[in-house]
Amino acid sequence: MPAISERARLVPPSPIRKLVPYANAAKARGKKVLHLNIGQPDLPTPPEFWEAIQSAGIQVLDYTDSAGMPAFREAYARFYTEVYGIPLESKHFLTTTGGSEALLFAFLTLFSPEDELIVIEPTYANYIGMGWATGVILRPVQSHIEDDFALPAPEVLESAITPRTRGILLCNPSNPTGKLYSEVEVRKIAEICSRHGLYLISDESYRDYCYDGQKFFSALEINGAEEFVVVVDTLSKRYSACGARVGALISRNTTIIDTALKWAQARLAPPTLGQIGGMALLSLPKSHYDYVRDTFQKRRDTLIEGLSSIPGVKVATVQGAFYLMPQLPVADSDAFAQWMLESFDVDGTTVMVAPGTGFFSEPERGKTLVRIAYVLDVPLLEQAVEILRAALNIYAREEVPVL
Amino acid sequence: MPAISERARLVPPSPIRKLVPYANAAKARGKKVLHLNIGQPDLPTPPEFWEAIQSAGIQVLDYTDSAGMPAFREAYARFYTEVYGIPLESKHFLTTTGGSEALLFAFLTLFSPEDELIVIEPTYANYIGMGWATGVILRPVQSHIEDDFALPAPEVLESAITPRTRGILLCNPSNPTGKLYSEVEVRKIAEICSRHGLYLISDESYRDYCYDGQKFFSALEINGAEEFVVVVDTLSKRYSACGARVGALISRNTTIIDTALKWAQARLAPPTLGQIGGMALLSLPKSHYDYVRDTFQKRRDTLIEGLSSIPGVKVATVQGAFYLMPQLPVADSDAFAQWMLESFDVDGTTVMVAPGTGFFSEPERGKTLVRIAYVLDVPLLEQAVEILRAALNIYAREEVPVL
Numbered sequence: 002m003p004a005i006s007e008r009a010r011l012v013p014p015s016p017i018r019k020l021v022p023y024a025n026a027a028k029a030r031g032k033k034v035l036h037l038n039i040g041q042p043d044l045p046t047p048p049e050f051w052e053a054i055q056s057a058g059i060q061v062l063d064y065t066d067s068a069g070m071p072a073f074r075e076a077y078a079r080f081y082t083e084v085y086g087i088p089l090e091s092k093h094f095l096t097t098t099g100g101s102e103a104l105l106f107a108f109l110t111l112f113s114p115e116d117e118l119i120v121i122e123p124t125y126a127n128y129i130g131m132g133w134a135t136g137v138i139l140r141p142v143q144s145h146i147e148d149d150f151a152l153p154a155p156e157v158l159e160s161a162i163t164p165r166t167r168g169i170l171l172c173n174p175s176n177p178t179g180k181l182y183s184e185v186e187v188r189k190i191a192e193i194c195s196r197h198g199l200y201l202i203s204d205e206s207y208r209d210y211c212y213d214g215q216k217f218f219s220a221l222e223i224n225g226a227e228e229f230v231v232v233v234d235t236l237s238k239r240y241s242a243c244g245a246r247v248g249a250l251i252s253r254n255t256t257i258i259d260t261a262l263k264w265a266q267a268r269l270a271p272p273t274l275g276q277i278g279g280m281a282l283l284s285l286p287k288s289h290y291d292y293v294r295d296t297f298q299k300r301r302d303t304l305i306e307g308l309s310s311i312p313g314v315k316v317a318t319v320q321g322a323f324y325l326m327p328q329l330p331v332a333d334s335d336a337f338a339q340w341m342l343e344s345f346d347v348d349g350t351t352v353m354v355a356p357g358t359g360f361f362s363e364p365e366r367g368k369t370l371v372r373i374a375y376v377l378d379v380p381l382l383e384q385a386v387e388i389l390r391a392a393l394n395i396y397a398r399e400e401v402p403v404l
Numbered sequence: 405m406p407a408i409s410e411r412a413r414l415v416p417p418s419p420i421r422k423l424v425p426y427a428n429a430a431k432a433r434g435k436k437v438l439h440l441n442i443g444q445p446d447l448p449t450p451p452e453f454w455e456a457i458q459s460a461g462i463q464v465l466d467y468t469d470s471a472g473m474p475a476f477r478e479a480y481a482r483f484y485t486e487v488y489g490i491p492l493e494s495k496h497f498l499t500t501t502g503g504s505e506a507l508l509f510a511f512l513t514l515f516s517p518e519d520e521l522i523v524i525e526p527t528y529a530n531y532i533g534m535g536w537a538t539g540v541i542l543r544p545v546q547s548h549i550e551d552d553f554a555l556p557a558p559e560v561l562e563s564a565i566t567p568r569t570r571g572i573l574l575c576n577p578s579n580p581t582g583k584l585y586s587e588v589e590v591r592k593i594a595e596i597c598s599r600h601g602l603y604l605i606s607d608e609s610y611r612d613y614c615y616d617g618q619k620f621f622s623a624l625e626i627n628g629a630e631e632f633v634v635v636v637d638t639l640s641k642r643y644s645a646c647g648a649r650v651g652a653l654i655s656r657n658t659t660i661i662d663t664a665l666k667w668a669q670a671r672l673a674p675p676t677l678g679q680i681g682g683m684a685l686l687s688l689p690k691s692h693y694d695y696v697r698d699t700f701q702k703r704r705d706t707l708i709e710g711l712s713s714i715p716g717v718k719v720a721t722v723q724g725a726f727y728l729m730p731q732l733p734v735a736d737s738d739a740f741a742q743w744m745l746e747s748f749d750v751d752g753t754t755v756m757v758a759p760g761t762g763f764f765s766e767p768e769r770g771k772t773l774v775r776i777a778y779v780l781d782v783p784l785l786e787q788a789v790e791i792l793r794a795a796l797n798i799y800a801r802e803e804v805p806v807l
Contacts, residue, residue, distance in 0.1 A: 002631035003570060003601050005663050009513040015669035018470055039467070046465040054457075062449040062647040064442070067421055098501050098649065101671040109537055110412040114517060130670025134512055136539065167406060198406050228405035244465040244676025246501065246649070260408050266418035267533025268504040272675040273647025 012133035016126050016359020017372075023342040024353050033350040034342065035385045037373045040176065040323065042241040044293065050242060053281035054274055064270040068262055069096020069249075073276040077249055080283040084290070085208075087221050095250040095258050098271045099243075100206045100235035101127060103250040106261040107231050108135040111200045116167040118202075121153065123326060123360035123367060125176045125204070140166065141362045146328055146370070149317040150180040155189055159197075168200035169193065171220070174207045174321020177360050177372040179301075181211055181321030184218035191226045201226065204233040206248075207322035209290050212298040215320050227253035236275070238323075239293075240282040245275035297323050300375040300382055307386030308373075311393060325373045326357065330397050334358060334371050337396060345395070347388045415536035419529050419762020420775070426745040427756050436753040437745065438788045440776045443579065443726065445644040447696065453645060456684035457677055467673040471665055472499020472652075476679040480652055483686040487693070490624050498653040498661050501674045502646075503609045503638035504530065506653040509664040510634050511538040514603045519570040521605075524556065526729060526763035526770060528579045528607070543569065544765045549731055549773070552720040553583040558592055562600075571603035572596065574623070577610045577724020580763050580775040582704075584614055584724030587621035594629045604629065607636040609651075610725035612693050615701040618723050630656035639678070641726075642696075643685040648678035700726050703778040703785055710789030711776075714796060728776045729760065733800050737761060737774050740799060748798070750791045 017039050024034050068074065074091035081089045097103040104127070112118060114136025120128055122141040132139045140161050144150040152158075158169070169190055174181040182190075187203075194201040203220035211217045220230045235248030252258055265271075304325060308316045313330030331337040334356040341351050357370025375382055420442050427437050471477065477494035484492045500506040507530070515521060517539025523531055525544040535542045543564050547553040555561075561572070572593055577584040585593075590606075597604040606623035614620045623633045638651030655661055668674075707728060711719045716733030734740040737759040744754050760773025778785055 002657060002659075003514070003603050005659065006512065006514055006516045006519070008516060009663045009666065012666050012670070014666050015470070018669050021469065041464075041466045043464060045463045050465070051462075059454075060448045061444075061446060062453070062645045063444045064646045066424065067418070098675075099672060105671070109409065111406070111409060113409045113411060114539060116409070127670045127672070130666065134538075134667060134670065136517060200406050242465045243467045244673065246673070246675045254405060256405075256408065260412045263412065263415045263417050263533065264537060266421050267415070267530045267537065268508070269502060269530070270647065270649070272501075272649045272678065274677045275675065 008133050012130055013359060015130070017355045020338055020342060020353065023339055027342045027351065031349065032346050035350060035352045035377060035381060035388070037375070037377070037385060038353040038355045040238065040374045040376065041243050042238060042323070042376050043378065044241040044296065046242045047240060047282060047285060047289065049281040049285060050240070050278035053278050057277050062273055065273050065276060067265040067270055069094070069271055070276050073280050076280040076283045084287060085219065087219060089221070089251070089253070092255055093251055093253055093258060095261050095265060096271045096276065097248045097250055097265070099237060099246045100204065100233050100248040103233040103235070103248050104128070104131050104204070105134065106250050106264045107202050107233065108132070108137050109264050110257060110261040111202070111231065112137045112167050115165060117163055117165045119158065119161050119166060119169045121171065121175070122362065123177050123357065123370065125172050126359045128170060129362065138165070139362060143366070144178065144180070146315055146317050146326065149319060150175065150178040152182055152186040152189070155193060158190070158193055162197055166197070166199060168202055170202045170204065172204040174210060176207060176322055177324045178317065178326045179319030179322045179324045181215055181217070181319065187218050187220055188223060191220060191223045191230070194229055195226065199229065201230050202233065203230065206233065206235045206238055209239050209293060210297055210322050211294065212301060212320045221251065221253070229254070231257060236279050236282055242278070242282065245279060246272050247275035247279045297375065299379060301325070303379050303382050304373065304375045304386065307383060308389070311386070311390045313393065313397065323375050325375065326370050327373065328369050329371060330393060331369060333368055338371065340396065341392055345392050347391050350384065350388060352385045352388045352392070411536050415533055416762060418533070420758045422762070423741055423745060423756065426742055430745045430754065434752065435749050438753065438755045438780060438784060438791070440778070440780070440788060441756040441758045443641065443777045443779065444646050445641060445726070445779050446781065447644040447699065449645050450643060450685060450688060450692065452684040452688060453643070453681035456681050460680050465676055468676050468679060470668040470673055472497070472674055473679050476683050479683040479686045487690060488622065490622060492624070492654070492656070495658055496654055496656055496661060498664050498668060499674045499679065500651045500653055500668070502640060502649045503607065503636050503651040506636040506638070506651050507531070507534050507607070508537065509653050509667045510605050510636065511535070511540050512667050513660060513664040514605070514634065515540045515570050518568060520566055520568045522561065522564050522569060522572045524574065525765065526580050526760065526773065528575050529762045531573060532765065541568070542765060546769070547581065547583070549718060549720050549729065552722060553578065553581040555585055555589045555592070558596060561593070561596055565600055569600070569602060571605055573605045573607065575607040577613060579610060579725055580727045581720065581729045582722030582725045582727045584618055584620070584722065590621050590623055591626060594623060594626050594633070597632055598629065603632050603634060605634050605636065609636065609638045609641055612642050612696060613700055613725050614697065615704060615723045624654065624656070632657070634660060639682050639685055645682070645685065648682060649675050650678035650682045700778065703782060704728070706782050706785050707776065707778050707789065710786060711792070714789070714793045716796065716800065726778050728778065729773050730776065731772050732774060733796060734772060736771055741774065743799065744795055748795050750794050753787070753791060755788045755791045
């Protein structure tokens with residue numbers, strides 16, 4: 002047969018999903034698996050979503066405009082203006098098939114192959130995949146659990162800039178660390194971008210998840226940064242509607258939106274039902290966001306308290322998203338995560354986590370880290386902590402080699 | 405501001421969608437527009453789609469597996485086995501967000517940047533966009549209206565092969581020409597691929613639309629071609645469900661499917677509702693396909709007869725899909741299509757067509773061609789023909805310059 006392409010051979014599998022076959026095998030053997038590996042909120046999708054689809058009375062499920070339904074984009078702009086206090090118009094929104102496609106379009110529109118993009122590690126694993134897909138080279142700058150994954154100093158960020166650097170990609174709050182970058186930090190990054198003629202891609206998928214009374218500051222709020230700020234957004238996490246596959250590429254620079262539209266045309270249209278239901282979600286009252294945030298803040302508290310009480314586990318203090326990236330007393334988080342699925346349970350239940358290796362360009366850096374998504378209710382999180390405690394107790398003593 | 409990437413500047417807009425602003429303006433002025441520009445069938449989406457979503461009783465609209473729901477892939481395999489008589493298993497299917505994403509994954513998985521892919525022109529415009537997105541270079545071989553867009557001779561196809569050629573992309577039946585390639589022709593292309601170590605990507609999105617009793621022959625039916633044949637499929641046209649955004653990349657070469665899964669993981673999952681409704685569609689009785697085919701055959705007959713009766717219009721005899729690509733007595737089909745929207749109507753109604761230029765790597769080749777999708781009922785098609793007749797009668801005499 003002809004060869005598989007080099008990029009397809011080299012792109013790593015998702016650290017969040019690569020252990021799925023082991024989880025499926027465990028379930029087939031009758032084991033219960035608590036899924037902390039994937040950022041899929043467990044809250045019910047608001048009923049308004051289903052009511053909107055029902056009442057639309059669709060006869061022909063047709064394509065929408067490539068940029069999304071005009072009414073959907075208007076609802077998105079109104080949502081940003083009224084709920085977030087960021088005045089935007091529908092021309093600033095390109096509707097995408099989830100935040101993932103917004104990233105793809107941003108990479109294709111802003112960067113040429115071999116261009117460099119600075120990311121802060123640990124980083125969202127799929128940025129690495131999108132880099133491979135588009136030929137964009139990710140230049141990692143490290144953040145550290147010892148500093149609660151604080152923003153690297155400006156001089157460290159600037160030292161990563163080369164003649165091929167075209168942008169900085171910030172995930173705020175961060176997937177996978179949960180770090181919430183402050184207004185001061187976001188402005189610092191924008192200043193660097195401005196000074197060096199770089200784009201700032203701000204992935205704000207988790208902006209509704211900010212705890213301890215912290216206010217989220219969007220890159221869209223910076224005066225003077227309109228030309229170079231591009232925001233990646235999604236309805237997935239905000240409304241527990243990951244399967245709707247609807248998000249947006251947002252920029253006040255309409256040249257970017259209008260140019261990205263050509264990529265959008267090449268894939269025809271985003272999902273129609275996600276947009277119809279999504280319009281109703283974007284009109285939910287503010288109480289929705291308070292409820293979601295309060296629910297997840299309790300979970301974070303539970304998880305940090307529980308994990309911190311396990312000997313040898315180190316946890317950062319973080320205030321955003323619904324992820325934690327603890328350091329475990331293991332030498333190989335991939336082997337440990339696989340062992341949890343294959344060989345360990347407490348009364349028939351085990352826990353699935355995402356190994357840290359996939360959140361770094363150099364996987365070695367993540368060997369002792371795992372990503373935990375706190376997308377289960379408090380009692381289940383408490384159970385998950387006890388299972389992890391028991392597992393680490395055995396594993397640390399035996400360091401069971403896998404395979 | 406930083407520059408837009410070169411690829412984003414150079415990728416052409418969709419010829420099917422670039423005139424949408426003119427159509428919207430015409431509608432805003434109270435004009436009725438008959439949309440023959442876009443391949444969006446007008447038949448109702450079968451009610452089974454909605455019933456399946458309703459009865460699923462979904463609480464949390466969550467991600468599916470990146471490869472698609474196991475039950476959806478099984479339904480797809482059963483459909484191919486039972487309805488098409490092509491025995492396949494779910495491991496041969498990667499669920500995608502429409503056929504568009506199957507193309508994207510095929511390009512990324514099979515080809516490296518600068519690799520060459522042979523396409524037959526006129527070609528589906530979005531292949532050109534996907535080429536720009538992935539760095540794959542399309543090498544066109546021409547088919548001609550004078551030969552009813554017949555397959556170019558094998559020696560012509562082979563003369564396009566260079567050391568960088570990695571595949572041939574066939575759209576069968578063809579969007580935009582409506583040409584249905586016979587078993588003999590499909591086998592010829594597969595032989596060339598086999599001899600030269602090339603992949604054969606067969607886009608079979610319109611395989612249910614074959615007229616005059618012609619039987620469709622899939623590239624998946626060729627013994628010995630299992631390793632290098634990749635099929636692009638979609639539910640969009642088969643079930644009038646374009647907005648569901650569900651399709652598949654299909655290959656008996658599971659290395660291709662398993663490798664493409666990594667790109668699928670990087671975008672998380674295809675739309676959940678499209679899969680749930682789609683499972684029901686894939687179980688429809690065979691009478692559904694007969695009904696759809698018979699409906700569209702009548703439309704094709706109407707359109708060919710009508711167009712052929714307009715002085716100066718040349719139409720190929722074709723037996724598939726729901727497109728025709730007539731040659732019109734105009735010097736610039738872009739200008740003509742725009743003029744139809746901006747300055748012409750018959751009793752308040754006009755027609756929107758897709759200019760032929762966008763279906764060629766060298767737009768000049770399509771200056772006298774337009775693509776017409778016969779996605780309206782017979783009386784509306786008859787009306788569209790009369791509007792075109794009247795428009796050409798005026799336009800040919802005046803050759804109104806646009807802009």
